[in-house]
Amino acid sequence: MLNLFPKFSVALATAALGAAITSIQAQASIVTYDFTVNVTQGSLAGQSYSGTFSYDDSTLKGTGVEKLGIEQGLTICMNYFGRNYTEASDRDYPKFPTLVFENGEINQLDFWVQPQNRVVWWNLPGWEVKLSKRQAGSDVANCQER
Template sequence: MKNLTFPSLIFQGSVVAIATTVLTSTVVETAQGATVTYTLEGTVTSGPLLNQTYSGIFSFDDASLTGSGDEFLTVDTIFVNFNGSTFTKADATVPPEVSFFEGDFLGLSFSVSQDTPPLSFSFIPGFFDVTESFVSYEENTLAGDGNVI
């Protein structure tokens, strides 16, 4: 099992909302490859959702992973509890995916936007390393994000 911790990055001059995320991975071998499952949890440490916690789980099949260059794999299943609501793949503004560079996990790409209450959030992978990943959110026009510890 891997534990990866996520914290703060300033995103387009927004109000900083630092979130700490812990990812834990589990690999289940299948005939097509391996289904990899990560769990995540965190606490928003600034902004309008100060001290709100979130958690979730997502899975993907890594059978097509080559370990060379930039690679993006579709997330098969995702459940994220954020600000009192549960969000799934059906709620995503674009299909969720995980990113890899040279075989190294860079993070989750998952974005949700809802009207009532006005809330959007995104998990954004790193560019070259998982420590560059961050989470960003906006509630009622007040925005925040955080970079990775």
């Protein structure tokens, strides 16, 4: 009977670990935002751009600065000058794009499709970014269909 106890303990620990992993996976969800960028200053004043991005929130802790990239499920579709761009269009793909959070809040989307040096446009003066979180379960538009 003593020999059965270690096997039972291993089986119980394995079952508990499996339940914990399933519980963690059940808490993860895909979050989608629509965004619009209105340029109010500079050579692009009067232009407007729009898009969506989605990410898996399972790795976020909600404290400090956190970054999500394509390895964490970040997807993007942005219409810029009448053309659609996806995350694979980023100048420095696959290292970028990234979505940056500060204490659980979206701080910036670092997404650059121009051949020139990377510019973080998200927080530039004269670039007004408006975010709108989609309801869970909403359809995400295919970037090719826009």
